[in-house]
Amino acid sequence: MTPVRVAGVGLTSFGTTPERTSRDLFAEAATAAFSDSDVPRSDVDAVLYGNFMGELAEHQGHQGPLMAEAAGVAAPATRYEAACASSGAAVRDAVVRLRSGVDDVVLVGGAERMTNLGTAGATEALAIAADDLWEVRAGMTFPGAYALMARAYFERYGGTREDLAHVAVKNHANALENEKAQYQREIGVADVLEAPMVSSPLGLYDACPISDGAAALVLVSERYADEHGLDVPVAITGTGQGGDRLALQDRTHLARTPAGREAAEAAYADAGIGADAVDLAEVHDCFTIAEALALESVGLVPTGEAITAARDGLTTATGALPVNLSGGLKAKGHPVGATGASQIAEMAQLLRGDHVNSAAVPDATVGLTHNAGGTVASAFVHVLEVSR
Amino acid sequence: MSDDPVGDAGFDDWLEAVTAGRAYYLECENGHGSLPPRRVCPEPGCGSTVLEERPLPETGELETYTVTTVATPAFADDAPYAIAIADFGPVRITGQVVDVDPAEVETGQRVALTVRTAGTTGDRVVALEVVGD
Numbered sequence: 001m002t003p004v005r006v007a008g009v010g011l012t013s014f015g016t017t018p019e020r021t022s023r024d025l026f027a028e029a030a031t032a033a034f035s036d037s038d039v040p041r042s043d044v045d046a047v048l049y050g051n052f053m054g055e056l057a058e059h060q061g062h063q064g065p066l067m068a069e070a071a072g073v074a075a076p077a078t079r080y081e082a083a084c085a086s087s088g089a090a091v092r093d094a095v096v097r098l099r100s101g102v103d104d105v106v107l108v109g110g111a112e113r114m115t116n117l118g119t120a121g122a123t124e125a126l127a128i129a130a131d132d133l134w135e136v137r138a139g140m141t142f143p144g145a146y147a148l149m150a151r152a153y154f155e156r157y158g159g160t161r162e163d164l165a166h167v168a169v170k171n172h173a174n175a176l177e178n179e180k181a182q183y184q185r186e187i188g189v190a191d192v193l194e195a196p197m198v199s200s201p202l203g204l205y206d207a208c209p210i211s212d213g214a215a216a217l218v219l220v221s222e223r224y225a226d227e228h229g230l231d232v233p234v235a236i237t238g239t240g241q242g243g244d245r246l247a248l249q250d251r252t253h254l255a256r257t258p259a260g261r262e263a264a265e266a267a268y269a270d271a272g273i274g275a276d277a278v279d280l281a282e283v284h285d286c287f288t289i290a291e292a293l294a295l296e297s298v299g300l301v302p303t304g305e306a307i308t309a310a311r312d313g314l315t316t317a318t319g320a321l322p323v324n325l326s327g328g329l330k331a332k333g334h335p336v337g338a339t340g341a342s343q344i345a346e347m348a349q350l351l352r353g354d355h356v357n358s359a360a361v362p363d364a365t366v367g368l369t370h371n372a373g374g375t376v377a378s379a380f381v382h383v384l385e386v387s388r
Numbered sequence: 389m390s391d392d393p394v395g396d397a398g399f400d401d402w403l404e405a406v407t408a409g410r411a412y413y414l415e416c417e418n419g420h421g422s423l424p425p426r427r428v429c430p431e432p433g434c435g436s437t438v439l440e441e442r443p444l445p446e447t448g449e450l451e452t453y454t455v456t457t458v459a460t461p462a463f464a465d466d467a468p469y470a471i472a473i474a475d476f477g478p479v480r481i482t483g484q485v486v487d488v489d490p491a492e493v494e495t496g497q498r499v500a501l502t503v504r505t506a507g508t509t510g511d512r513v514v515a516l517e518v519v520g521d
Contacts (some may be wrong), residue, residue: 124460133399134423138482138514139456139463139471139506147454148473155452155495199456245430249473249480250422254452 001270003235004098005225006384007218008037009345010109014213014333015182018116022051022058022337023070025214026111029338030071033107033216033345038230044218045103047077048094050087050110051337053125054079057113071216073107083129084286086110087215088340088371088380094219095239095382104224109216112335122210126336129374131247143207143287145248145375147199150289152254154201157304161201164288165192166311168205168330171285174317175327177356182209182333192288206288211333215342234348238271238383240264246377257376260297264370264381268299271383275299278383279364280321280350282343284372285328291315294370295323298381317360325350325357340371340380351386398425403512407503411444413479421478447519448476450497455490465508474499474516483514497521 010032012025026049034041047068054060064077080090087110094108114122126142135145153159169189175181192205225232242262245251252258268274278300285291292306300321301309309315315323326332326346329339347367349355367384402424405412414422416429416436429436453472456463463469470485470493485493486504499516506513 119458120461120464123458124462127460133396134514135482136460137511139459139466139469139484140482141456141458141460143458144454144456144471147456148452148471151454151495152452196457197455198458199454201454247482249482250430254473 001238002099002222003237004095005220005222005230005232006234006236006344006348007039007220007225007230007232008033008035009348010036010216011180011342011345012214013180014211014335016115017212020113020212022054022111022113022214023066025113025212026067026109026216027070029109029111029214029216030107033109033218037218038228039105039218039220041073043105044073044075044107046075046097046106047071047073048080048090048106048108049077050080050090050340052081052083052086052112053114053336056125057117071107082378083373084284084334084336085340085371085373085378085380086337089378091217091341091344091382092239092241092380095236098219098221101221104221106219107216108219109214109341110337111214112337113212114210114335115212119210134247134249141199143202144199146287146289147202148248149254149293149375150201150287153289153292153307156255157307159307161193162189163307163311164206165189167285167288167291168192170310170316171324171328171330174325174357175331178327178332179356181327181331182211183327183331202287202289208286208329208334211335213333213335213338213342215338215345217341217344233388234352234384234386236344236382237385238267238273240266240270240381242266242379244377246374248375256303257293257297257372257379259376259379260294260370260372260381261299263379264298267381267383271385273366273383277366278321278368279366280325280361281323281368281370282326282328282347283323283370284339285324285330286334288330290372291323291328293376294372298368298370317357322360325360343369343371344382344384347384351384403503406501411501412441413444413476414439415442415478423479442478444501445477447498447500448474448481450493450495450499450516451475451480452495453485453493455493462509463506466506472499472516481514483516486515486517488518493518494521
């Protein structure tokens, strides 16, 4: 389908800034995205903004117009909510709108303020992505849900906590030089294995941190880019969305995430490529097991084999298929409403060559992003390509 | 919520039925199982609106579990606790595994459904009792 050009990208640092409002975070990311583009704010036709827990963290609903105003944009605005895939959802709609001709310039992104809630408060807020009646009231936490999937995976396909630890070690190593990352700190397998348990078999270092941060993208139609003579080498060429039953107990498989497959198959078909064309990926590693589930769902690693992909070196920076060169959610951080757009920002920079880790993928032309909501009842996959 | 006098129709009725030893699931005319409150069969491609209450099989098999150490505030005093998904055949059910050391919980165990009271809030919690290996 018609490509949509990624004219500008902007990120705040991800980390612990409990006093900063999400309107301030998004304003910073949007300003950076406009600076990165040659597009004036006055050309923006719509603002699409992803956020998950603003009602709980900031007592704020109706966030769309607030965020447009914060970004200095006078355009209609809508907030998107799909748990941790909120801005993935916003990006997908932006692509659809730009292709359809409804809009020519869209400011899309997201933000999340989480650390002001504290660990217990943020755990409670994240848990509402699950089914309140059938999961949350039984005491299921978000790490607990992924722990149930991890145990089911071990039972079905094999795998160990040590295999998972290699995912965390890899993503920390990738974040070392990423100045936007929450953790620029190397860790070892022993650090992961010896960390306190959160929800067995997942420990503290199997989990992404609680983060504050924002991401923004200036996306433009092919027509706008041509008319304005913009030099924009990176485009979103494929978009896909997948869905599943909300509660884990109602899924066909407890150790697979078919919504990711549905989203990926749609995105590949949209881009006119197969999984074998993908050179690198940013996937939703909210927990170490989630990276394995994601890689299998999008068809980059056969089912039952991704558990050892990091340990075997396939997905490391020097491997055949680098995954989460940004550091991923695990080390870069996971301000949930910002994550989907931030993956696309990082991927665009990796492909156009100005990311700190671009040297790991000098010849890459096709990147995939995978953003998941909850235990992957929502999934959004995008294919990005660079013209070299 | 414990401070909310308004209940959840369908779900509360189900908890009361489980407490009374009359646990049920919903079955559509095409034989798909689901849990209340429900008006339409959620099985992809089904869509039946004819849902009947059927007795839940007395035991299920523990399919996966986790021992949660870091709980939400609503379960702060309950942690650590084991939570599991058990397969009862027509439906799977998520519950806390009770009356057992969490370290003794294993996949494949036979469990029966019950309702307990959460230590932190006093709210009702879906629970699973181990009845055999």
